[in-house]
Amino acid sequence: MATYSPDYLKRLLVAVEKFKLAFERWMQTQIEFNHAESRGLFPTVKTKEGQDQAAVQRLELDVAEAAGGAARAVHITGAQIGVAGVGAVDPIANWALMSEPKALVSPKDVRTTAATVRGRLNAMIVESEAAAESALPAFAPAQLHPVVWSAAAAHWTTHQYRVAVREAAEALTVHWKTRLGRHDADDTVFWQQTLSAGDPQKGRPKLVWPGDPASKTTKSMRGGLEPLAKALTNLATGLNLTVRNVTTHTRDELSEQEAMERLAAYSYLARLLDTCDARHVDDTTETV
Helix, strand or coil: CCCCCHHHHHHHHHHHHHHHHHHHHHHCCEEECCHHHHCCCCCCEEECCCCCHHHHHHHHHHHHHHHHHHHHHHHHHCCCEEECCCEEECCCCCHHHHHCCCCCCCHHHHHHHHHHHHHHHHHHHHHHHHHHHHCCCCCCHHHCCHHHHHHHHHHHCCCCHHHHHHHHHHHHHHHHHHHHCCCCCCHHHHHHHHHCCCCCECCECEEECCCCCCCHHHHHHHHCHHHHHHHHHHHHHHHHHHHHHHHHCCCCCCCHHHHHHHHHHHHHHHHHHHCCEEECCCCCEEEC
């Protein structure tokens, strides 16, 4: 897993500051609206009357260039925001969508994300410098599955490792319950029903490995599907019981190493699930 040097993190911090300045210069030419005012149907910015369009376009290009450098920092710090029906969104990389109908982000989202990224980068710089001084390897969990890391990042950077693991576990379960329309079952029951062998039932889709039945490779995979599904069920159930529930019901703080191992397990499970198809009772499949 990649680690980040203090110098690299500081360069990212400079890139975020550059974006903030370019963004605010451009915003001086705009009228801004919040999501309530735009009602989810209209843009969240509008160019002020009397503005020189050529000048506005130059400012937009400056913001676009700065966003290219700053967006990497959003990924590393896990500062994406959740948008209903869409999922995790990077407001800095998607700042231009504010000018479009049904804008996904608002100027407030962009500013808040930039501030969050700066705060997390500063914390990561301190940790990276301390690790370099002690000659111990630094841990950069930004390469974990985005669902897992986005949920854990805010708590990880403040050393709330127990909470970080709990939030990651909850986020992964909620993510798949939402994708499959399953909010009717407890978490452990949900994983057992979703990953166990057998046909789906009405209102209970299953996740299965994809493939063309005529392919020899697929036939081999299908031959191993039941034990693989059982292994996935055991993994999901085991993680839920030994990590999430224990973490929720205890006040003992985890060490960084303990939390890292648990987050890695959830990240691995998340990537396995990403390769599956959703199978519904009508036997149609949807690649997820």
